[in-house]
Amino acid sequence: MDKKILLNESDIPTHWYNIVADMPNKPRPPLNPKTGQPAGPDDLSPIFPMGLIQQEVSAEQYIEIPDQVREIYKLWRPAPLFRATGLEKMLDTPAKIYYKYEGVSPSGSHKPNTAVPQAYYNKQEGVKNITTETGAGQWGTALAFACSQFGLNCEVYMVRISYDQKPYRKVMMNTFGAEVFPSPSDRTQAGRNILAEDPETSGSLGIAISEAIERAVMDEQTKYSLGSVLNHVLLHQTIIGQETIKQLEYAGDYPDVVVAPLGGGSNFAGISFPFIKNNLTDGKATRFVAVEPASCPKLTKGKFMYDHGDSAGYTPLLPMYTLGHNFKPAAIHAGGLRYHGASVLCSQLLKDELIEAVALQQLECFEAGVLFAKAEGIISAPEATHAVAQVIREANQAKEEGTEKTILFNLCGHGFVDMLAYEDYFAGKLSDHTISDELLESNIRQIESLQPE
C-alpha cells in the first residue's frame, strides 16, 4: 500500500468553495461600530482591495482561482495526504487515520494558500505595500513569501514577546524581503497609546492588528491583510479539503470524523468545509471536531456575540464566539491559537450544531506531538499537536468500541521553527491552564455595550 497519496499539478482545484452558499442559516452581517448598521464594501475598501471584498460578501458557491495564483500554488501543491500507518500501529487501533500535510509549503504551514491570492488581488489593483500582524510568525512568513512573488513591499507587526523570543521567524520574513517591527511600535497611534500606558508591554495579536490596520488606512498605496477569521481567508483555504476528497477517492475511503485545530478558523475551514458541503448537500454524516486550547476556549466557554477583531476597535463588529477582545490568553506556545474569537462562518456552524468543539490542555498536546514524531517522522507545530491529540482520543475510543472508523486530520504545519516549545516541554517548564469563570464573565461584560439593540 502507498504511504502517501499524491495528486498531479493539474489536480489543483480550479475554484475555491464558498460554504455561505450552502449554509442553512446564513451568517449575520458585520456591523459598522459607529453606526450600528451592517458594514458594506465601502466600510472595508480603505483596508482591502475590491477583489477580496467581493469574495468577503459573496454568496456564490464556487469562485474561480486566477491562473497566476494556481501557478504559484504549484511550488508546493497539491499537498500530500498520508496514511498514518505508523501511528495506527503504535496506538494498536482499528481506526484508519489519514493526515493532509500542509507543512510542505514555503513557510511551513497552510497560510500561503491565502497569502498568495491576497497578494495577487492587491497587485492587480495597483497596491504597492501590504501591512499585517503576526503572532508566532507563521502568517507573517507566508505573507512575506507571497509578497516576494509579486514584488510587493511587506510590513509586519510582530507581537513583541514573539519578536524577542522567536528570532527565527523574524529572519525568515527578512529573507523573503519583509520589514518586521515589534508591536506595539511607535509607528502608529495605537502603538504609541499602549506604550505610553505600559512601556514594557509584551504586546498582543489584537494590538498588532490595530497597528497594521492604522498603517494601511494612512496611505492610499497600502492595504492590510489578515491571515484568518474573515470569509475570504477561509474561502482560499478550501483547496485543502477539495484536494483531500480527491485523494481519499483514490484510497477508496471517506472520513467518519474530520479533526483540525481552530485559532481564527482558516485551518479548520480549509480541511472541513468541502466535507461539510457533502453533509449538507449529499447526505453524508461526517463529524467535524474543532480543537482549541483550554487556555483560549472561545468555542467551548465563549459567548456568541458581536465583537471587534482587534484590541483598538478598528474592525467592524463580527458575530462570533468570543472571549471578549480584551481577553489575554496565557503565553502558550501554540501562538496561532491565542485569538479571542472564532471566524463568523465557523461560529455560525457551531451555533447550528453542524460542527463540534473540544478544548485540550497543552501537556496532552505536546505528548501527542512527541508520539507522532516517533511514529510518523514529522515534528508538528504546537498548533498542529492539538489535532494530533484529539485524533489519538478518537483512535483510542475506536479501539475501546472496536469500531473501524476513518479519521482525517489536517497537519497544518511543521515544528522546525518551534523547537524551543518542545525544549520547554521536555524541561518540564510547561503547565496546563484553566480560565476562571470570573475572568471570562468580566471580559464578556466589557463587550455587552457593543451589541445591537
Place this chain on the structure above:
Amino acid sequence: MDKKILLNESDIPTHWYNIVADMPNKPRPPLNPKTGQPAGPDDLSPIFPMGLIQQEVSAEQYIEIPDQVREIYKLWRPAPLFRATGLEKMLDTPAKIYYKYEGVSPSGSHKPNTAVPQAYYNKQEGVKNITTETGAGQWGTALAFACSQFGLNCEVYMVRISYDQKPYRKVMMNTFGAEVFPSPSDRTQAGRNILAEDPETSGSLGIAISEAIERAVMDEQTKYSLGSVLNHVLLHQTIIGQETIKQLEYAGDYPDVVVAPLGGGSNFAGISFPFIKNNLTDGKATRFVAVEPASCPKLTKGKFMYDHGDSAGYTPLLPMYTLGHNFKPAAIHAGGLRYHGASVLCSQLLKDELIEAVALQQLECFEAGVLFAKAEGIISAPEATHAVAQVIREANQAKEEGTEKTILFNLCGHGFVDMLAYEDYFAGKLSDHTISDELLESNIRQIESLQPE
C-alpha cells in the same frame, strides 16, 4: 508545464548503485594505522555491523535495498525534482535549471537516506545502541529519527559550540528519542584528554567522532554510525541520482552539468554517481562540480594522502584529499562542510579528473540563498547555498555565452533550523575566510609520518 516532477512510491529504486564497480582506477585500500597493512572487515567489526562492512568493501555494481528500508523511505521519497523557473527568470538565463529537493525528509536533509539502512543493519544484527557525532546537527537528527523507527537507542556527541549555539537541533534529536551530549564530554577518554588540556574548548567534528567510536568499542551491544565519507554511506545516497535520472527522462532532459556541495562527500555522491556511471559506461559527457567552502578547501588546496578520519586517530587511514586531521576550519555556518577530508571515492574521482571542484566564499553563498528564497520560495540550508551560488555562476556563464545548457543541482536541505545564520548574514556579521598557505603546509606536515612506505 509542471513545476515539479513527481514519481510514485513504486519508483523508489530497488538497488543502491556502487560506483566502485565502474571506476577506472579503484580506490586504494584503507590501512590499519598500527600495522600499515590494508584494513579488512575484522578491523571494522568492533564498530560496524557486518551488513554495512560488506557494503563498505563490495565491488558489486548494484546492492539490493531491503523491503523494510524502502517502506520507511516512503515517508518522504521519492523526493520531488523542481524546474527552477523562478530562478531562471530572475537570472534571465537561457540555461534550464533543475533541483532535486531533499529537504522533504523527516530531518530536513538527505541524511536519512543512509541513517535508515544503517539503523536497519544494526537492528538485524542485534545491536541495541548506536553512537554517532554531529556538527550542526543534521546528521544526528537523521540518525535519531532512524533509530526511533527501529526502536534503537541513539547517543549523539554534538560539537560543543553547536550544542550551545544551536539548541533547535538538539531538541529535534530529543524529540525523536535520542540522548545528546556536548563534545568533548567526560564520558570518554578522548573527551577527558581534550578537556584536561583545554576545559573551554569549543570541540570539533574530529573529537566528536573519536568519542562516539570509543563508546561503541567499549560495549558489545553498541555500534557506531557515520553520516558521510565512507563507501557504504555514499552508496545509500545514490537513490537521489537514480530517482533524478527517471524524473529527467519524464521531462525529456539530461544535465550538461551537475552541481552539489561537498562536506564529506555523501550529498555530492548521491546526486552525481548515477550520472557519472552514464559518463563511464554510456558515452555521456556531463560535468560534475563539487562545491566546497573557501574556509575548508580540501579539494582545491588539500593533498591526496593517507589520513585519519578523526582527531584522536581511532579510524583506519584513508587515501583522500585532506587538509590534515588537525585542521581547524573557521566557524562558518555551513557546519556540514567543515570537515578536513573528502571521501575516498570522491577523492579518487577528482584525482582521475572525472569530477571538478570549486571553493566559494560564504558571503556569495548567502547572497545566492536569499535570491533563491525569493525566486523559488525555499530557504536553503547554509550547506545547500554553496550549490545555489555555483549554479548561478553556471547560469550567468550560459547567458554570456548564449548557450542553452541544462544545469542540475541537489538542494540537500532546508534552512528552517539555520535562521540564525541568515540573521548573522543580514546583520553584516559574516566575513569571507582565506586559509594561509603556511597553515596548510604545517597541517600537512603533521600527517606525513602516516604515509605507507
